[in-house]
Amino acid sequence: MTGANGLQKLWLFTFIIATCLLVGLFIQSPPKINADFSQIFSQQSVDQQTEKVIEQIRQNNESAHLILLEAAKLDVAVKQAEQLADRLQKTESIREVKITFEPAPKIEEIAQFYAQYPGAFLSERYQNWLAQQNYQAIVDQQFTALTQMVNPLVGSTFSHDPSLALADFLTEQNVSSAVQQTTQGHLYLSLNDSQAVLLYFKPDMSAMNIQQIAAVAEQIDLACQALSAKCLKVGQLFHADYASQSAQFEMMAFSLASMLAITLLICFAYKTVRAYLATLLVISVSIIFGLLALVIFFAEVHILTLVFGCTLIGISADYAFHAMSELAESKQQGQANIKGIHKPLFFGFLTSVIGYIILCFSPFVIFQQVGLFTLAGLLAAYLTVIVIFPYRSWFVGQVSWQGKTWLQVILFGQNKVASAKALLILLTVIVLCLVNLAMRADYSDDVRRFYQVSPELAEQQDKVAQYFQQDSKNQLADFQFYLITADNPQLLLDKERDLTNKLHKLVEQNHLAGYAAMSDWIISANAQKRNWHLLNTYQQTELYQSYLQQLGLSYQPLAQAPQWLDIETWLNQSFAMSFRNQYQQLDGKYYAVVKLYGINQLAELESLADESNQVLFIDRAAKISQQLTQFRGYLINILLLAVAVAWLLLVFSFNMKQATLVTLIPVISSVISMSVSQLVQNELTIFNVLAIVLVLALSFDYAMFYLSKGVVAKVSFTTLISALSSIFVFAILGLSSTPAIASFGLTVFVGILSSYVVAPLAALTKQRDVHAR
Amino acid sequence: MKHCSQVLVVLFSCLYAIGVLANNSWQPIAKQQLKQYLAPYQNLPVKGTFSQSKKLQFLTVPIRSSGEFSIDKQQAELLWQQHKPVQQQTKITPAGIYQQNPGQSDFVKVVDDTVVSQLLLAVFTGDIAEQDWFLWQHNPAQAHCIKSDILLAELSQFVQSIKLCQQQDLTQIALSEKQVETLIELTEYKE
Structure with a gap:
């Protein structure tokens, strides 16, 4: 124990390299800290090219x-x-x-532009009347328009089109909406x-x-x-700023609170500066390796990862506490080492690894980052404790659990827990909790509810929306939209027209307040040609001639434009400016966006997209929420499987009864914590389930020590200190202003508290030793 | 002497012409007189018949229509029931203009632009003093009429000017659009 062996030298070498690498990476290319909450759960759901277009649209909207x-x-x-x-x-x-x-386009200018394409553009009703040869309805409509008290479109188009087909088309488009x-x-x-x-x-x-x-x-x-x-103010920048400010504050506050709690616990439990420095070493090493892993594997680190990452402080400190208690005890017995806790420490570490590996393979970047950060940090902390702590008795604190009345009281209670009677009571509690969960558990994975919007910004946004709503021409579009794909612009317009015909019905049924689509203003060349033929046929009828005679006009044949209106020409008009972001061309494919306003029936809109595979209903938040629900289902199954695997491993290492008792502890803690979270929050989220990963890992950890050593003063003392440090950290997380973090903190807090209380049950098969040192 | 009398004739003719022109021109109504000038037009008929004549620039014959109207000042609603040349009902409210054709059970919004409906309602309900989009003018040669250009750019795309005249039992509302002149005559029902 006096000279460093190969492993310790290797540890030191790795530590120095890792520190230099991290410092170098921070200086060379500091990682970008992302505070954009909309990016936390980003996941590709369609093909790469379409995803690129969607991303471009998102950036256009968000910029x-x-x-x-x-x-x-x-x-x-x-x-x-x-x-x-x-x-x-x-x-x-x-x-x-x-x-x-x-300058805003004038109604007359818009009318003049469309007048260049006679007969090409018809309103839906005018087109239907023509198609059904219901010419009397057209004449009635012509007189209705001509006698309207005020109708600028009649004056603007009549000289070009006495049939008033164009006036009716522009009326349908609510042409004044282009005027601001x-x-x-x-x-x-x-x-x-x-x-x-x-x-x-x-x-x-x-x-x-x-x-x-x-x-x-x-x-x-x-x-x-x-x-x-x-x-x-309205915009992503203001939300990102608020999110980063509050996350940075919480990260700082949680880290400081954790460190303060650990400092106080060490002062109370180990009473030496050396013990404090030893714990600090384990925490520092774990953070360095956690950060290094993040920087190597991710170009951008989300700020929430760092907030969640604060939990690493509490977990890695646990290893230090167990090792220091073991060193203190073994030193008094002759030689300071931690061999006595190798097995429980390893099993505790293994269950944590299993938990965090699950997160690394989740489809969401935030969970991957939290998983990788904690995994790398825990590995470093475990190796530090195993390799470095036995190196010198320097790490041993002045710890003594003899003659402490409070510890005797705790041991007495824990011995009561480690009994068949307590097991029966706990099993009853579990059944009640399970019934509560089965009857009342309501899950909500709506991604929009995982983070808190600044109340001030929300208020400003509401006011802006009020301003826009007051002016019916300038409403703010909803986040959901349709994306239509086609091989050429003509097909694109035809497909979009098919969709808008259906959307029109939804608007009439009040399922939707409105929509903005190019094809309301421009249709394909073929459709323009069809319209021209329909109108030309009507204009040659006697009814139309009689209408002209009543007005004192003579018949003029319907002219045909030298070429039909195309998207590019139309988009170049100032009144079409607002549609420029709704049309894109990428690698030979053409894309159109249909914006939606005031959605009342989401399901109806989704089902419209299902009718064609070239029409996508883009609802990013709903899609992510749906994927989170799916992931939550997978996570629960994987956790059940992980518990089963852990039980099997324990059966091989111990015996069936001991394995079952140890496995029961994390199960009991998880069910209690979920049930309490449900009662407090009313709705459970993916973050409550995620917290169970940590609850399982820490519960196994505590249970392993009681299984190996029994209900003895040292284990009781050390688990108390380690539980207190974690409980404190997670209780603070539960107060976070970010609902996702608060949910996570609450479940882990209750879970660890339950684990600490029920963990002595693992010692049911062990000899009880109230007075053991 | 002959020349002198000629000069005097020309001079008097010029003065007379200036006088006539001055009498025929529209002049803004002074603020303190506004109330007095607008008073007769703030109590237009609320129920009666109308006849409308629309002159389009390219038409030699005006398009005539007629029917009945009723105004609900409390609800700020104008009901325009046209009988000729085609049957149709139009309802003008502050929220927009709605139409109901024969065979239709409900009114359908045809004009979403609230400024147009608000302008028409202001004129028909006599709420013309407060609106800042009017610049009322009077003309001594047409003592029974007042006129206003529409100041709001957005609104002037629809209606450029309004002229209100009241003589005995007849009220006239003239609306000027680009290329269209509309003259509406209202006759109140007698009790």
Whole structure:
């Protein structure tokens, strides 16, 4: 025990290399810390090319940021918007700051444009009347339009198209929706007695790390504070900033609280600076190796991984506590070593490894990162304790559990637990908990409820939505949309038209408030040709001639445009500007997006996409939630399987009775913690199930020590210290403002508490030794 | 002397022409007089018959329509029942313009633009003093009429100006659109 052996030298060498590597990687290319919550569960669900298009659409949507400058008077709001725009233009990482927009297209200009394509565009009802040769209905409609009190479309199109087919088409498209309220080029919205001027900008989110996001958000905040108008902010940058600020705060608070708890526990239990330094060494090594694994395997690390990662402090400290207690005891018996705890320590470590390996193979990047970080950290902590602690008796603390009255009380209680009677009571409790779970457990894996949106931002977003809703022409689109794929633009328009015909019915049935699709404004060349033929046939009828005579007009043959309207020409028009992001071409494929507004019946919309494999209903949040539900199912099955495998391993290493008792402890703890979580939260989530991985690992850990050593003072003392350190950490996690972390913390907290209480049951077959040292 | 009288004739003619022109031109109504000028148009008939004549730039004959109307000032709703040339009912509310054709059981929204319906409602219900999109003018030569250009750019795409006239039992509302002139005559039902 005086000179370092090969293993210890190897450990030291590996530690030095790992530290240098980590420092080098941090200096060379520091890992990007991601604070975007929408990216936590990102998972590819369609083919790579389509995924690329979806990602591009997502980036386009998310890169657009809005600030509404709200004031009682419009001129004040305009002035303040101009001041803010000046400040933002000087800010790095922000591009395309816009407060003035192209002059809004006039109804007359839109009408003039379509007049170049006579007969090509018909409203749905006009087309139906023509197809059914219900010409009287058309004449009635013509007189209805002509006698309407106000109808600018009649005046704008009548000279080109006395049949008023174009006027009816433009009326159906609610053509004035392309026209917006502007003052000196500024777009503005009105709500009650206030006016809001719109400022638009695009931060380069993909190139920004959390520090830069925070800096830009702070600059915007400062600029807003200097204004008399109120800033209403909408955009990913503000949410990412809030998420990173709160996650960083929690990460710092949880780490400090864990370290403080561990320091106090060491002072209370081991009473030496050396014991403290030894624990600190294990924790530091585990964090270094955990971080190194993350940096090597992931280009981007999510900030939530680091928050969850704080749990590593508590678990790795456990190994140090067990080793220090064993060293102290064995030293008093002659030679300081930890051979006596090799077996339980190894089994405890093994069950943790099984738990975290499951996470590494999950389909979600956040779970992979948490799994890998903890796995690498635990391996390093385990090896440090096994290899380094026996190296010198230096690590031994001044620990003594003799003559401590409180410990005697605990031992007395634990001996009561390690009895057949207690086993029966616990089994009854389990049955009750299982009944509670079976009857009342309600799972919700809605990804939108896993993180908390800043109340201030949520309020501002609601106000912005109110402004937009007030103006029925400018509503905010829902997150869900349709993506249509085709081999050429003509097919694309035909497919989109098929879909919008069905969507139109859903709007009539009030399942949807509205939608925005290109094919309402432009149809394929073939469809335009068909329309022209239908209208031309009508215009040659006697009924139409009589209508013209009543108006004092003579018949003019329907002209045919030299070429039909194509997507590119249409998209170049200013009134089609808002549709430019809804059309994409990639590697010979054509894509169109149909935006949706005010969804009331999600299932109906999903079923429309099922009718064609070239129409995808993109509902990222619902898809992720669905995948999480699926993963939760797999996870529960894998956990059951892992418990069965652990039981089998224990049967081979011990005996059937001992194996069953040890296995019962994690099962009891898990069922109790799930049941309590259900009672507290009402709804269980994937994070409660995920917490069970940790509960199982730690419960096995405690149970193994009681199985190996029995209910003895040393084990009781050490498990108390280690449970306290973990309980403290997870109780704090339970207070997190992020619901996902809070759920996880609560379940682990209750789970560890239950494990600590029921773990002595593993010693049911052992001789009880209340007075043992 | 002959020349002198000629100069005087020309001078008087010019003065008369200026006077006539001045009398015929529309002048903004001063703020303090606005109430007095608008008063007669704030109590338009609430129930009666209408006849409408629409002149389109490219048509030699105006398009005429007629029917009945009723206004519910409390509900801010105008019901326009057209009998000729085609039967149809139009309902104008602050939320938009709705139409019901024969055979249809419900009104269907035909104009989503609330500004148009709000403008028409303001005119028909007499709520024309508060709206800041009006600039009311008077013309001494047409003492029984007032006129306003529409100041709101968004609204002027629909209606450019409005003229209201009231003489004895007849109320006239003239709406000017681009290429379209609409004249509506309202006659109140007598009790």
